[in-house]
Amino acid sequence: MKAVVFTGNGVAVDDVAEPAILEGTDAVVEVALSAICGSDLHLLDGKTPGMREGGVIGHEFVGHVVAAGESATAHPEGTRVLGSFLIVCGDCTACRKGRFNHCANRRALGLGTLTGDLDGAQAEKVRVPLADVNLRSLTGPFAEVPDEHALFCGDVLATGMYAAHLAEAGEDDIVAVIGAGPVGLLCAAASTARGARAIVLDADPSRVAFARDQMDLEALDVSEVDAGEAVREATGGAMADATIEAVGHVAAFRSALRTTADGGRVVIVGVYGSERYELPMGMAWIRGLDLRFSGMANIQAHWTDALEQVRAGAIDPTVTITHRMALEDAVEGYRLFAAREAMKVTLKP
Ligand SMILES: NC(=O)c1ccc[n+]([C@@H]2O[C@H](COP(=O)([O-])OP(=O)(O)OC[C@H]3O[C@@H](n4cnc5c(N)ncnc54)[C@H](O)[C@@H]3O)[C@@H](O)[C@H]2O)c1
Ligand SMILES: [Zn+2]
Ligand SMILES: [Zn+2]
Structure with a gap:
């Protein structure tokens, strides 16, 4: 089958062996639609090291189950499903508390050897371990949610919902969002859906324009001005x-410290690797800054909420899709996304 594979310094579309059931808890999903995420670029820019050459990339997908192991009973063959980038056990203390992103056996799909070396979903088929907990049926109230909409609920929109939850975005709140990529835009949309006033900031004027024109968001260009000053002005201090x-x-983390009011919450969703930052302790202490690192987003706790928002029409994540491409054209899709000529690229096998 065709799949997007890591070549050592880039991506290629190659023929790879079809996935099979390896454990009784597995399912194999035939992918109807997948997408390229900012996290995929981290495999190429070195922030997420350890992707195996020839390994299949991709972690956003919808499709239907074409094979299920003997103990994978929640989503029988033929079920239309949404996948999660976060692969959890469902059985450890953290999972039982619904804190799936802190699962003791946490892995991620298509994101390299440090997260389980699982082949990903930019492919015709993908194997999903522990399928009962790591797939969500698109049945019942969600049967009518189109693939393009559902696709976002296993990563970027669920991430936005989780971020808004960590931010405790509420009706009287102003929520600044640094970064107007797909993730930032959907963090803003999720905050708005909870009643907050969201202000998006980006250093790329074209992304600011996209946020304003396509998403109807309040957006500030911080390519020339300090983010803290921009938010100070926009919020009357x-x-x-x-x-x-x-x-x-x-640089964006530093901006986040500056845009936040004393006693405010700073939620860090952007991925970090080996970067370092010297935190001025006295500043953080006297300002009472509440730093909340998301880690991997708690997808399994928020994908139903995300689907609800989409089904109700409160959030339309498909507005971010600028390029609908065939899986065979993934190399060009990666180029466009890395150059920020594309906002969101979907790949159809
Ligand atoms: N925690 C999670 O589970 C999770 C899930 C999905 C994505 N992510 C991460 O979220 C981040 C964003 O993802 P994306 O797909 O939107 O990526 P993206 O690269 O499309 O968007 C990033 C945006 O940030 C802007 N930017 C860069 N530096 C800036 C600065 N100093 N100030 C303001 N804006 C700046 C860029 O212009 C760009 O528009 C990535 O690091 C991705 O890996 C995390
Ligand atoms: Zn992702
Ligand atoms: Zn677990």
């Missing part, structure tokens, strides 16, 4: 009750 950092660069 009040600053943000919470800031969501959806970039994953130290």
